[in-house]
Amino acid sequence: MYDPRQRPLALRLLREGFSLAEINHQTGISRQTLYNWKKDPEKAAARVVPACPRCHERALDRPAYSYLLGLYLGDGHIANAPKPGIYRMEIACANSWPGLSEEAAHALAVVMPGQKIGRRASIGCTNIGAYSKHWPCIFPQHGPGMKHTRKITLSEWQQEIVDECTGKFVRGLIHSDGCRAMNRIKHVRNGETVWYEYPRYFFTNASDDIRTLYTDALDRLGIAWKQSNARNISVARRDAVARLDAFVGPKY
Numbered sequence: 001m002y003d004p005r006q007r008p009l010a011l012r013l014l015r016e017g018f019s020l021a022e023i024n025h026q027t028g029i030s031r032q033t034l035y036n037w038k039k040d041p042e043k044a045a046a047r048v049v050p051a052c053p054r055c056h057e058r059a060l061d062r063p064a065y066s067y068l069l070g071l072y073l074g075d076g077h078i079a080n081a082p083k084p085g086i087y088r089m090e091i092a093c094a095n096s097w098p099g100l101s102e103e104a105a106h107a108l109a110v111v112m113p114g115q116k117i118g119r120r121a122s123i124g125c126t127n128i129g130a131y132s133k134h135w136p137c138i139f140p141q142h143g144p145g146m147k148h149t150r151k152i153t154l155s156e157w158q159q160e161i162v163d164e165c166t167g168k169f170v171r172g173l174i175h176s177d178g179c180r181a182m183n184r185i186k187h188v189r190n191g192e193t194v195w196y197e198y199p200r201y202f203f204t205n206a207s208d209d210i211r212t213l214y215t216d217a218l219d220r221l222g223i224a225w226k227q228s229n230a231r232n233i234s235v236a237r238r239d240a241v242a243r244l245d246a247f248v249g250p251k252y
């Protein structure tokens with residue numbers, strides 16, 4: 001296995017017509033690998049060597065990660081793949097919202113580049129997923145059992161990202177376990193019936209810890225919320241809904 005950081009240099013030297021022996025000498029990448037890249041330069045350039053932001057030196061796209069973390073805590077899971085040491089991360093996306101499926105696929109691709117994004121059909125939803133050895137490195141909440149049956153806390157570095165990209169985190173949580181719904185209220189005034197409609201946001205999760213992560217994020221953004229029942233948090237005040245509309249909005 002070669003050092004993935006040498007790859008861009010090797011591809012450049014190949015384009016510039018250096019010999020395989022020379023490039024091998026400069027980069028330590030085997031002549032066989034270089035030969036394959038030379039034979040199919042388009043494929044070689046398209047393929048990004050997967051690396052982990054925790055184990056290797058690769059910058060993590062923080063806004064995309066914050067969004068994906070929200071999705072993962074809502075409707076995501078990480079499972080062992082048939083091949084030992086490999087994990088599959090999947091986000092369950094309702095088929096009613098094709099735009100959200102695309103956004104989830106994009107977030108997965110940006111956070112773990114170089115992995116094929118797969119789509120697995122299930123009842124009423126599609127599981128958007130990708131394989132990697134490194135999912136548990138960047139989602140340390142991975143563990144046996146359902147998320148609401150275990151303690152969910154963020155690592156210090158995750159909390160820093162959520163504090164920095166709070167809107168993206170809230171967007172991810174609402175896109176997975178939330179909704180924006182119209183509430184209709186009937187008023188009878190002087191014998192005349194008038195209907196008022198106003199939007200509200202709901203977030204429903206069985207985990208106390210995940211609901212707290214959501215309400216902490218809302219507090220950080222100065223958005224008023226209420227616990228409407230044991231599992232449900234609502235945002236209904238007009239100014240608070242307007243704030244969420246600025247970076248969440250209706251599902252699509």
Ligand SMILES: [Zn+2]
Nearest residue numbers: 052055134137
């Ligand atoms: Zn890793």
